[in-house]
Amino acid sequence: MKKSISFIICLLLFTQLGFGQQALSEKMAITAMDSLYKDARFTNKEKGPQWTYDMGVVLEGMVEVWRNTGDKTYFEYVQRWMDQFVSEDGDIRNYRPTEYNIDHIKNGRSLLFLYKVTGKQKYLKASEKVYNQILTHPRTNEGGFWHKKIYPYQMWLDGLYMAQPFYAEYAALMGIDSAFDDIVNQFTYMENHARDEKTGLLYHGWDESRKEKWADPETGLSKHFWARGIGWYAMALVDVLDYFPQEHAGREQLVQILNRTLTAVAKYQDSKTGVWYDIVDLGTREGNYVEASASSMFVYAMTKAVRKGYVSKKDFQKPIDRGYAGLVKQFITPGGPDRVNINHVVTVSGLGGVKNYRDGSFEYYMSEQVKPNDPKGVGPFILAASEIEFAKTAKGRKANVTLDNYYNNEYKKAPDGQLKAYHYLWDGQDNNGFFLLGRIFEQYGGTLNTLREAPTQEKLADSDIYVIVDPDTEKETANPNYMNEADANEIAGWVRAGGVLVLLLNDAGNCEIAQFNTLPQKFGMTFNEDNRNMVKGNNYADGAIGIPSKTGIFKRTKKIYIKEISTINVTKPAKTLVQDKGDVIIATAKFGKGAVFAIGDPWLYNEYVDGRKLPTEYQNFDAAHELVQWLVKKAK
Template sequence: MKQIVALILLVCSLYTHGFGQIPLSEKMTQTAIDKLFKDSVFVNNTKGPKWTYDMGVVLEGVAETWKNTGNSSYFSYIESWMDKFVGQDGTIKNYSAKDFNIDHIKNGRTLLLLYKVTKKEKYLKACHALYKQLLNHPRTQEGGYWHKKIYPNQMWLDGLYMAQPFRAEYAALMNLTDEYNDIANQFFWMEKNAKDQKTGLLYHGWDESRAEEWANAKTGQSPNFWARGMGWYVMGLVDVLDYFPLENANRQPLIDLLNRTLKTIVKYQDPKTGVWFDVMDRGDIKENYVEASASSMFVYALAKSIRLGYVSKGYAKNTQKAYEGLLKEFISTSTNGQINLNHVVEVSGLGGKKKYRDGSFEYYMSEPVVSNDPKGVGPFILAASEMEIFQEQHKGKQLTVTLDNYFNNEYKADPTGKLKPYHYLWDGDDNNGFSFWGRIFNRKHIQTNTLKTAPNLSNLSRSNIYIIVDPDTEKETEQPHMMTEQSASEIANWVKKGGVLVLLLNDVGNCEIKEFNTLATKFGITFNEDSKNRVKNNNYEEGAVYVPKGTGIFHDVNKIYVKEISTLSLKYPAKELVKHHDDIIMATASFGKGTVFAIGDPWLYNEYVDGRKLPKDFQNFQAAEELKTWLISKIKN
């Protein structure tokens, strides 16, 4: 814990001194938008832009910034670039599956994001095309993907990041459970074939045929340990785990592999600067240099692994030193206040026809070192975003916010036709999901959980905050679970013991109200069976609600959007929080040691938080942040 606190204090210092109040992840995102992808291969009115993994790496960072801020301009940037490639029929301009280039799969993760958010079929069709390439992609004899058709029989570290996170996410979306073992094997085979037993490091490439000049005649391994190659590998590993099923037998072996890899990476951290050399084990040679992209990748993988509990918090000290080194060694500020990432190696590879790359130390030192290369900028955004979570983390015991999926229990067919839980859930990325609000909790190190059974004191005992949203009517699900006196009493007793309850209903006709009041009235709250603040079409001002000063919850929020509300009637112990046109629309109640917050609308779902729909003067994203902070402050259990 002392190491975590030290890391928080350090990052706070770096965050607030010398770089201004805008988070570094967002500042680097602004640099990316202003400076990258301006050259002729991307701005070509005849051929169209080049389909390249560099862009996908940056767009993944931009996506994190969008999710961290609710600023729709970042999403628009992502969407506008992908729309230059993807036609309405899902074809991808300037992409050829027949090239069998594993790098070309990388942008699939951006396409998956766009599909999940917008539900536009063209993005899913484009993902199908990329997955089809993987089905036909040439492999080594044991099953490892070739890096490219032009590099036969070869696996490179880079390729694990380029394809496997997309493949895992696509498999989760399309219910392809048979994919996961092969995904895991790609990492296991790479380690088996590329690992140096003496150092524990992985060589940049491995040639099964031993035909390449760079390949060791006995092992097939390339001669050196390229830092960015290791960075690609470990980023791919930690990102794959996001979608790897908990019940899969290979999940824990992958986590074990992640631990082995990070342990080795930390062993080669430069003690002076805190970052890593371009050729990892040869920092004592004058020509070698500390390199920004690999160092950013390692910080990202370390910080994310600590946050998700994959590795020991004992790595916090190394992560702290590495992030401090990133900022000191590589970040500079222009006269206009824009930040830059320096000392990024432009490219490194193996073999080839035009200029043969022999994998020697001298070769790696010969490649250009530049500023603001996409392969460094994208990972830096990801690294900074993770470190900002360290800064914001809740101090103390692990807290849990639980979202009901019992009273709200709707189903909808996924892309394969399988019915899955839908509507106001943490994993919903579309308009109807709560992924943004869930992320707001997660960034404070609050664990998000879902309760699929009737609540009681036992199954609520591990929850600090319990959210019930939009209880079902018979038109929404065949057998809705109505609130009962037993469930209401169990929930009330949990609140009395110190729980924090959040009630987000809906207007009459869109949720069940009458029976649900069995619970609400225990706290002096009655949801009225009405529908106020109705909005015609996109006349957003009709849904505007102005928040008064002194609520104790919303400090910097003045204007929010809440439409089609069931209003509230109150009696002791409930207290009015916000009124609109003489109607009470928000209330709180103290009950025993616990607290209740109530509003007659689900209002913090993605559609009105992620910034894509509402005019800029509405502050729903900020309201979600401030409500989260207040809810945490009320936890007593």
């Protein structure tokens, strides 16, 4: 398959700049870890670090780099940073909610991330405090959030990013359905007031009272289309949609707002550099300049919107390719070993105030300081680069990946008090979830689905890959769904027709094996009711399994970690792929037009893939990538 134009452009640029093999997102993240810990705003020994949104944007980027690399360094950076603020009882140091500064809500997303991964209640308690600000935050007469208490009756584009993604994520976690109507309204109010009919661009701010000197006395609007303001708004839309209910009537409304916004932005992409000017529509005006943070935001929003299917790839792939190539060429320079700098970042632009009143004129915007490695440029560039790097690996492949939630069907009480399915599911970000495995599937062209009822060939007809993990015992769920001959025949028929089946069982004490064997025996595999690789504490060597060469699946992977597993007996048509001390650990089978991969453990759940626990000698993260690539290839 031919390489995409965008891949060639980026490859050439990386070569010209001498960046080698390490991803630019990671190089930028390393720069951030070096420099931002030394920034006086974040390291004041007397007052403590500032609870500030711009550092929160950098943390968003760190999360993506961690997920893309499986390197715990980036997770630990996020956790250490937030632990400077959050006490064990959930209080947040230097957070002052009654200031009613909408910027202060932004970092609530980092709290939710840490709660979902670690399960620590202090992060959930702290996020509730941030949510409580939303409940009492002052609003315009129609219901839009004020930007700040000191800026009454004003809505700025920036504010949508600062509050709405957290608002949506918290509402989804806590089951606050009414919040989603409010969130749609916030974007709608802003667009209704700020969108220019002629250009489609959005003005930076709107003053309902019309009292500010920067506000037009008739419309209440500021004078110019500030690029980063529009960038904040676009990023807010693509991030909010991650948590917005599929069935909510307002979801499509948000998608349409996103399309209008990005379509307008694309029209003002500079033809020479591929990036965007600080005042978007005045590229030829003397003094205006191309600006790095906004350009990064636009590339991020467009790339993610294409990946998620919110906008047409046909319409936006060229602006994305030109935009990212422009970012690298115009703004990125080497910063030392494994590091890069991002240049031409405007430090701040606002409206009004008491000292040095900001009148919203062109001259005002041009007067603000521009400098390298400001966090408001660092964070969005990491996000943009991560999205580009993530998109590159799919290379046009497509596969529908369905995860079973019928034979594995456990429930527990969620934070909203309701019983919800958990354990080895796509959305689980804690140790026992498959969130990272799902991302890896998506990275190689997978679309994730879940099947919550008994499988039939008809129900699996649109699935290319079907994953069954850890079938339940009565100990795990009150009424387990056991494998039977009819179900096994349906699944086998689907495999024979070309499906790819993945069996991830467990040891005898944690998995129903006897009845489930009805299925794998159709492919020449029988899981033994045993328990191998019992590991005590951190004696990781007891769970080590060497991977032989020439498996046809694992090329870089030499050693994995897997504990408390059931072994496999193999007869034709199955074949042994990996064995250890005479025991079959991994088996595969070709069956009709399809294939089967089997191992006696869930194995690739977050705890043993995300890099936080295992020593680096164990290559579970690499193994997950190689297995997924093989599965997707087999599905074709």
